[in-house]
Amino acid sequence: MKAILCTRLGTARDLELADIPDPVAGPGEVVVRIAAAGLNFFDTLLIAGRYQFKPELPFSPAAEFAGTVESLGTGVAGLAIGDPVMGFSRWGNAREKIAIPAGRVVKLVEGLDFERAAGLSVTYGTSLYALKDRGHLKPGETLAVLGASGGVGLAAVELGKQMGARVIACASSDDKLDFAREHGADALVNYAETDLREELRRLTDGRGVDVVYDPVGGAYAEPALRSLAWYGRYLVVGFAAGDIPKIPLNLVLLKSCDVVGVFWGSWTERDPEGHQANMADLVNWAAQGKLSAHVHAVYPLADAARAIDDIAARKVMGKAILKIS
Numbered sequence: 001m002k003a004i005l006c007t008r009l010g011t012a013r014d015l016e017l018a019d020i021p022d023p024v025a026g027p028g029e030v031v032v033r034i035a036a037a038g039l040n041f042f043d044t045l046l047i048a049g050r051y052q053f054k055p056e057l058p059f060s061p062a063a064e065f066a067g068t069v070e071s072l073g074t075g076v077a078g079l080a081i082g083d084p085v086m087g088f089s090r091w092g093n094a095r096e097k098i099a100i101p102a103g104r105v106v107k108l109v110e111g112l113d114f115e116r117a118a119g120l121s122v123t124y125g126t127s128l129y130a131l132k133d134r135g136h137l138k139p140g141e142t143l144a145v146l147g148a149s150g151g152v153g154l155a156a157v158e159l160g161k162q163m164g165a166r167v168i169a170c171a172s173s174d175d176k177l178d179f180a181r182e183h184g185a186d187a188l189v190n191y192a193e194t195d196l197r198e199e200l201r202r203l204t205d206g207r208g209v210d211v212v213y214d215p216v217g218g219a220y221a222e223p224a225l226r227s228l229a230w231y232g233r234y235l236v237v238g239f240a241a242g243d244i245p246k247i248p249l250n251l252v253l254l255k256s257c258d259v260v261g262v263f264w265g266s267w268t269e270r271d272p273e274g275h276q277a278n279m280a281d282l283v284n285w286a287a288q289g290k291l292s293a294h295v296h297a298v299y300p301l302a303d304a305a306r307a308i309d310d311i312a313a314r315k316v317m318g319k320a321i322l323k324i325s
Contacts, residue, residue, distance in 0.1 A: 004301060012039070030069050035066055036115045039061065060192060062094040108283060115295055118285055126262065127156040143213060148180040150185050157169055170189040212225065214236060215240055222251075230320070231256055235262050
């Protein structure tokens with residue numbers, strides 16, 4: 001079968017298209033013939049050896065997929081050959097087939113195609129876990145989303161609206177903000193041209209925001225934290241800006257606010273039942289049109305390097321998807 005392989009750490013241009021043996025389902029596993037695979041910002045770090053996980057070489061990028069169950073290992077129940085499914089495995093899906101534990105896949109429902117499903121697990125899974133399970137976002141609260149046009153940011157905008165919040169989208173350009181508005185944002189902040197803290201306080205009449213969703217970090221973290229209301233929650237989702245911020249802890253004390261870590265990947269392993277429940281909700285909402293699962297572009301498997309470069313260059317709004325078969 002065909003696979004994109006990272007055989008040495010470096011850039012997307014170091015990736016190789018290779019032939020490798022087909023996988024075999026072990027006990028409790030299924031083999032899925034992958035139709036589409038989703039790429040994320042962390043793939044740019046993974047192939048460079050700069051991510052928190054460092055898979056053994058060679059490996060394939062792409063943490064999520066959608067496709068069809070091709071074979072079952074012993075002990076698998078609730079799935080059948082031919083079932084359309086989606087799933088998450090940290091890396092390894094830029095290939096034609098994968099063997100994966102059956103508990104890591106979720107059945108698809110009518111109305112959700114493979115390309116949209118392939119981009120659902122990581123971005124929407126992270127954002128639902130962040131907003132519901134970690135941030136305890138309530139109807140009527142105000143949510144500020146940094147990096148609002150990217151994969152997880154767009155998911156947070158849509159899920160925030162789904163959960164009844166007033167959503168303020170924050171991004172670095174007007175075209176990205178227009179995109180966020182099209183997907184439900186109530187108010188917009190261009191933090192490349194205005195003071196983030198002052199704009200967030202202005203948009204909340206000085207009260208501050210209830211929840212900040214931050215996958216960006218860097219220079220925007222502290223002003224975002226300073227914009228919180230009393231008892232606000234600051235969700236640490238990632239560091240797409242590249243720098244891990246150092247937050248003055250006196251701000252946490254003075255606002256009686258919470259700084260909350262969002263480690264979705266680890267949570268999916270620690271609470272598989274909670275993960276499955278969240279995924280079932282996301283599949284149904286996407287099939288019903290309540291979530292866009294927006295696909296920015298679909299790339300052939302052989303063009304995986306171009307797709308990853310586009311993500312690194314911040315050209316992708318929504319998801320970049322590899323079409324496998």
